[in-house]
Amino acid sequence: MLKATNIKRFLILIAIASALSILYYTNVIVKNLELRERQIANLYAKSIEYIATSPGTSEFTFIFDQIILAIDFPVVVTDRDRNPLFYRNIEIDTTLPQKQREKILRKEIEKMEKTFEPIKITYADTLILNYVFYGNSKLVEQLKILPYVILFAGGLFILIGYLSFSYIKKTEQSNIWVGLARETAHQLGTPLSSMFGWLEILRARIDNGEDITDVIHEIENDLNKLNKITQRFSKIGSKPEFVEEKVANIINSVVRYFEKRIPQTGKKITITIKGDTEAKAFVNPELFEWVIENLLKNALDAIENSEGKIEFKIQQKKDQVIVDVIDTGKGINMKYRKDIFRPGYTTKKRGWGLGLSLSKRIIEVYHKGKLFLKESKIGKGSTFRIVLRKKV
Known part of the structure; x- marks a missing residue:
């Protein structure tokens, strides 16, 4: 501000x-x-x-x-x-x-x-x-009036520009608040719906006298997920703490959570983590996990076929750790590579366009890194790149 x-x-x-x-x-x-x-x-x-x-x-x-x-x-x-x-x-x-x-x-x-x-x-x-x-002469009289004409035109232009800027800012802020409310509902809805599903399985197994240990474990995972969501939102607007972590470990925890739930969508998606799995960077685990989750969700939504692949490729360059998120989805027109990070912009029928905007803010404002669409081809897939610093 x-x-x-x-x-x-x-x-x-x-x-x-x-x-x-x-x-x-x-x-x-x-x-x-x-x-x-x-x-x-x-x-x-x-x-x-x-x-x-x-x-x-x-x-x-x-x-x-x-x-x-x-x-x-x-x-x-x-x-x-x-x-x-x-x-x-x-x-x-x-x-x-x-x-x-x-x-x-x-x-x-x-x-x-x-x-x-x-x-x-x-x-x-x-x-x-x-x-x-x-x-x-008429020329002199016209020249005397000229500055006031220019000032009037300039003032009118500035006024229109200011009003337009204010309108855009208000619209953007409105989109952010609406999107944040929906993102909150979405974040809470995923583990809650999962828990209802596990609850049905739990009832069926109890009635049949089957082992319920794995179901309880998954319910515990969803409860932990809810706890993480509250931690994420509590860190927005405050100064987060950074720790040195293996980037692959954070990505793997998100991947494991989604792998259990992807079959419910009816798709067969293979998710792999390649490259330098020992690479470390200073991150806030909860916020960085949120970014990976958003990128993974986008990749899953982009894959419209029944089968697809998502790959996390990790590499180190000097004082940076680079993570490429590669999918085999429908792709994005590169002329929209900047628009997709704008609050409220979405190509999804039921989306609200806040995930990428939040992710970019988390990486670039909090982690002082970069998040951008590296490449994309219609019908072939997209590659998003995250650039993290090894030291804060």
Whole structure:
């Protein structure tokens, strides 16, 4: 939870930093464009001043072509009393009466003066002849709005992302709780149903006066199984203890338990343990046994034929112990190799998709190892790999 909170804070800080950078950069561009437009307006004013103070000049064509036509921002030239004389780049309906057009121009002049100080056209630097009022071009106005548009779009995107993330997290948590409740029922149901079966056998043998020692032993195994289940769930969320154990011994205890009960499913499944059976790793026996049990159950469910094979292959590499769980089941499409570990994801008709998710958490969070689908072929089978560390 803390890690997720830190990620959210980090993303918010990045978003704020990006927004401030955009605002700053856009502001710099706008200031540079405003400075350029003021320089052009100044040049325009100087040109008019030059024409006014130089009778008989022949430079009108140059001034009109190179300066006036190059202006792309609104300009209004007035007399010394601020009465509009002519304008450029201001949209006014030319069919309107003169007084109405002047009224519109005066309003534009008021707005321009609030933004920029008008440029004076003088004679001999003393007598004011005209004023040049100007405003921002459409490009500058659009650039001023741009950061807010980007911020709005970015904020909307972040909001949608946050709501989507929260919805996904809530759905995932809901799936986990539902799955955990069902997993609890399933974990308890397996030994309980087995015990009911042994109870029927026990009654029949007592009625027939037969030996019941082996039945009592199997009932004891199921009771031990129930005890292990309570220990497993008590360790979820707490810090488990680790001991150095032979991995093959833990696997063998799970295999023996299932071998007694596989015939009840009507299947003939051969389970073998191969490789380095002396390999040791630091594990929590109850939690690691749970992982092996989940992988074994998945392998059994994957074998849809009446016969099949499941193999546990153990090997050592440097400071690691590797366990491959190989089955001859229906296989998994490799494009779903990550999805199968997601809480709630399942390909079973009656599954709830928590076994692999719990197993991955037990191996990777508690044991600091790895659990992944190594390979799988449709119709051929799958291989899950567990990587354990020899030392914690």
